[in-house]
Amino acid sequence: MTSFILGKIDFDIPRLAEDVAAVKTMRKGRETYDEFSSGFWKNVPLWNENGDGSDGLFRDFGLPARPTEYASHVPYLTEVLEERFNLRQLVMVRARDIVDASMMPHKDFLELEEDPSHQFRVMIVLEDNEATYNSDEEKVFRMRTGEVWFLDAAGVHCAANFSTESRVSLCLDFSFNGPFTPADIFSSPNLYEPGSEPMIVKRQPLPEHFEMDIRRMAVACNRHNFRDLAFALAKLHFSYEVPNDACYDWLIEIADRTDDPALVAKAEQAKDFYIADRKIHERFSFTEW
Numbered sequence: 001m002t003s004f005i006l007g008k009i010d011f012d013i014p015r016l017a018e019d020v021a022a023v024k025t026m027r028k029g030r031e032t033y034d035e036f037s038s039g040f041w042k043n044v045p046l047w048n049e050n051g052d053g054s055d056g057l058f059r060d061f062g063l064p065a066r067p068t069e070y071a072s073h074v075p076y077l078t079e080v081l082e083e084r085f086n087l088r089q090l091v092m093v094r095a096r097d098i099v100d101a102s103m104m105p106h107k108d109f110l111e112l113e114e115d116p117s118h119q120f121r122v123m124i125v126l127e128d129n130e131a132t133y134n135s136d137e138e139k140v141f142r143m144r145t146g147e148v149w150f151l152d153a154a155g156v157h158c159a160a161n162f163s164t165e166s167r168v169s170l171c172l173d174f175s176f177n178g179p180f181t182p183a184d185i186f187s188s189p190n191l192y193e194p195g196s197e198p199m200i201v202k203r204q205p206l207p208e209h210f211e212m213d214i215r216r217m218a219v220a221c222n223r224h225n226f227r228d229l230a231f232a233l234a235k236l237h238f239s240y241e242v243p244n245d246a247c248y249d250w251l252i253e254i255a256d257r258t259d260d261p262a263l264v265a266k267a268e269q270a271k272d273f274y275i276a277d278r279k280i281h282e283r284f285s286f287t288e289w
């Protein structure tokens with residue numbers, strides 16, 4: 001099941017604006033998953049296992065989640081969550097603000113022991129930003145304000161904001177012990193209204209000889225810019241018709257043409273960590289050698 005629109009929220013715009021402003025002023029704590037992103041990427045836990053707003057680690061636990069101290073700063077959003085969603089199945093809610101930022105394409109839930117098909121991630125954008133894109137294994141798309149999206153986080157997915165304007169969103173995680181349908185995440189089944197047309201981003205065909213030509217980047221690739229290069233390659237699928245994980249093979253090809261075997265090992269580790277196999281608490285760094 002790839003990402004799709006589950007429904008729509010007609011926000012009270014003035015009340016929403018107050019809460020969006022509050023999210024922007026929330027303290028940016030130490031990011032739990034900072035190897036995944038580059039640029040300004042703030043995640044604030046609004047609901048989690050223990051109600052502690054400094055705990056951003058995602059884990060599946062005995063439900064349901066509890067509001068953190070930050071939830072009281074966003075009363076309207078709290079009201080919307082309580083009215084519209086099935087909070088009994090809620091694991092976590094994060095408010096997110098991204099500015100001039102991108103992430104490495106990755107799969108979530110790899111590190112969990114539980115079956116990832118029991119996890120259901122939902123994104124709700126709170127302010128429109130035309131320079132912000134998401135991708136899954138099939139498409140690049142733009143989420144518009146109020147759209148409630150299922151995000152296929154068990155598959156390879158990615159996001160970027162190519163502007164210096166913020167883009168605030170909510171990320172909701174639900175977990176189920178047994179079979180469920182998307183309607184089960186809502187407080188009432190009639191809030192599940194699939195079928196809306198998503199805004200798909202049109203991409204260009206990959207230029208001829210691109211995959212040969214890109215290997216020439218090896219002449220400018222070293223340990224000091226390897227992280228920059230990885231994030232730069234990861235952005236290309238937003239413009240060109242290539243799978244969002246193509247960057248990992250390009251990175252390996254480029255590293256392979258340098259005279260530094262550590263770069264090849266790092267590129268292979270990156271592919272493994274982000275999209276294949278990752279243990280709980282395992283970390284990865286593009287800058288430690």
Ligand SMILES: [Fe+2]
Nearest residue numbers: 106107108153
């Ligand atoms: Fe993710």
